[in-house]
Amino acid sequence: MKKLYAIIGLFAATLLSAQVPQAFSYQTIAFNTSGSPIANGNISLRVSILENSATGSVLYTETHNKTTNAKGLVNLNIGEGTPSTGNFGNINWGSNTKFVKVEMDPAGGTNYTNVGVNQLMSVPYAQVSKTVVTGPGQGITLTSPNGTSYTLNVNDSGTLSLPTNTGSAGNTLPSNLYMYGSYNSFTPSTAELLRGNGNTKIGYKYFQANTQIKFIASPGNGAQTYGSDSNGFITANGSNYNVTSNGFYQTLVLPNGPQMRAIFTNFVPKIQFTAISGTLPVTSVSYNSATGKFTALINGVTTGTGGSFYIRLASESFELEDLGDNLGDGSFDVFGDPITFPNLSSTTPQNYKVEFSINFDGTGSYTITQI
Secondary structure (H helix, E strand, O other), X not given: OOEEEEEOOOOOOXXXXXXXXXXXXXXXXXXXXXXXXXXXXXXXXXXXXXXXXXXXXXXXXXXXXEEOOOOOEEEEEEOOOEEEEOOHHHOOOOOOOEEEEEEEEOOOOOOOEEEEEEEOOOOOHHHHHHHOOOOOOOOEEEEOOOOOEEEEEEOOOOOEEOOOXXXXXXXXXXXOOEEEEHHXXXXXXXXXXXXXXXXXXXXXXXXXXXXXXXXXXXXXXXXXXXXXXXXXXXEEOOEOEEEOOOEXXXXXXXXXXXXXXXXXXXXXXXXXXXXXXXXXXXXXXXXXXXXXEEEEEEEEEEOOOEOOEEEEEOOOOOOOEEEEOOXXXXXXXXXXXXXXXXXXXXXXXXXEEEEEEEOOOOOEEEEEXXX
């Protein structure tokens, strides 16, 4: 398989005269089928600008014939190639997400192979100036040469503030990370704080199918946002994560090698008994999305076959958690003490209904009714 690694360079074309530049720079390293750089080789490239997604509609396509350097590196100005589809000058850079699709023929012909699609995390500044008027409180995200993202904000007194690095290089994320999405119309002020001060962060929520999710550094306009790259790793200004089906989910952010990954696990809480001898009680758990409550029906409990219990969350995940109750007050504590059944007998099996709700941070409340 032909390979090409694409490195998005500085999205600022050379200013020609007093006109808005109609190009931006792009760097690639071309590899042959054995994985070695194509040194001093004549290659051909076909570059397309796509709308909304990596498989979205083609807005513009152009071709380039280039010669790589001794390390296989080639530079091209997107917008200055030979156009075959669309008009580069008519692209609305301020509307919707844009992707760059690169195809290559290492022999310099027209037998192109798709070698990568990358989201444009920022767009050419000169193109934005034609189409974008920044709204109140949005701020401007600037990207340094090493890929670090900074957000420039201004207050009502006209004072500019340039924060420290809020980008995601490797496994670096803010100590506080919030989640929001299509379920709250991507409103920063109602974003929810994921629990965890270290690298691993957790949240619990019911999602409908095809809910779109992103993360944000703080619940305010102009804060740095984080989404998914093409491999599912978390990156600054990335694409939306998509939840595929209805259900109650654990959102888990954790290290995956040198990078960070977001995992969404659809699960049903389980009743985890402390006594496991004999025949375990029969349990069933259901969820009412209208009330936000779970109902667990538990039949056949004795002190020896069941005893007390925990609510076990996301046992299928990398990070299962048990909810207990340290104070016996009907409120959950993560990894708290086991919850006791009332009027439990050592000989006569009892039946119970446990109703409970789980908050985003894993807290919640419960009631136990003997039936």
